[in-house]
Amino acid sequence: MIRQRFTKHPSPLAKRKRRLFLLRLFFLALLSATLLALFVWFARSDNFRIKQVEVAGTAITSPEDITTLVLQVLSGSYFGVVPRNHFLFYQKAPIEKAILGAWKRIERVAVESKDITTLVVGVEERKPVGLWCLSTMEESRPVFSNECYLLDQEGFIFAKAADFSGETFIRYYGKVAAPDPIGSYFLTPAAFKEMNFFFNSIQKLNLVPERLFVSVSGERELLIKGGARLFLPKDADLGDALENLELALKDDAFSEKAEDIPFTLDYIDLRFNNKIFYKLR
Template structure:
């Protein structure tokens, strides 16, 4: 009999504990729900919502387009509750990424709040160091697509067709997969080729006008140069994976010791190529008559 009474009291005690636990859990969930609801409601408050977007730093990219892209990112809510245009919690990273992805011309995006309701977007645009033409050779027609390239070898915008050599030109096979928003070639390779080109121009005083990417290792630096009364309009062929400092010193020897001029004067054919792909040996190739 006493044992049965103890069992009844024990079961009653467990039920009471369970009920108290459920009540506490309900209160906790309800409290969290109220707090979340208040925060969600507060996130939509007008005085902390981004209502004005200002754009600066752009020269070519249109301000209205940049604003529209940012507004698309800020539209809607997080998990259906918290406003994305709230100046405290708006998605900074996604806003930057969306603008840079939409406009490859833009290389950097800085976001700052002028006030709780005004977002300032400052952008920096890429500057061209040359033009890449999607062609196997220098024969470019009005239908050949050409694009601006920045100092890192990044292709960022379609370029108009210029009637003269306003920009240094890069030529690469028409079957290449590169397009706007991609690298013409690895950044390190592009910089090495650019440094070699600059050295030829500045230290040897030779007029370079373009570069033909022949394959994955060889390139042809196009030169239009006059030496005394002799004109050299051709190319310097080299392996751009070689030591370009050594290659440049070899070329300097050829030019400064008048070896190049001598080769041009002693032939009744026009010099077309200086081939430097064979170590310290330099080969001269002439046009067939």
């Protein structure tokens, strides 16, 4: 018996579907390649890349130095394709972090786009409220140096001070945690704010703070303009110390004019809660 072999040929409809599928696949690949090429052109085109940086808010920090740093942060690319300085793909956080790390004087940074080729970097510099100065101990007594650094309102040491020979700022002496004082805190921010509130308050009593020394053990000695000294509690609330000081100055021993007290008083010791000790010269 002879068997015949038949070859099954695709129908015209199947051929048509196959051609349509291949055609769609071709156009999809062509579209993908075109979109990829357009994306690469868009990403790498100089027309959409940040080339200029405007810096606002500086008083001492050099705007040119900030501009140079920003452009350095924006150099290079993501995965070797997308430039970091593209106006759609640049990241603010690395710029802000780099600026704050490079200049401790700068407290806040804001980065915004002005247009597709220009960034605006706004900075706020710290304002000095005092000086932290070096000191050493010789024969169990502190020796005060004139090498000083600027402090802000939280006790943050942010820059080397110029040669201040006048009485512009209160001077603070005492150890800080890090070998390099810049970037360190003198006291905690809360303790420093409380201390400055105390200083502002006693000026109403004609006691003008001149120098605060904090020993390694935390003892605090405040020198008043005129030579008087206040021994302050190291842990207790300075609000209580202020009340005790006001009470002490009402004693008959201080019956002279208030402005003369800093020159006739040797010290007042406020370290022992409600017990107040003082000595006149």
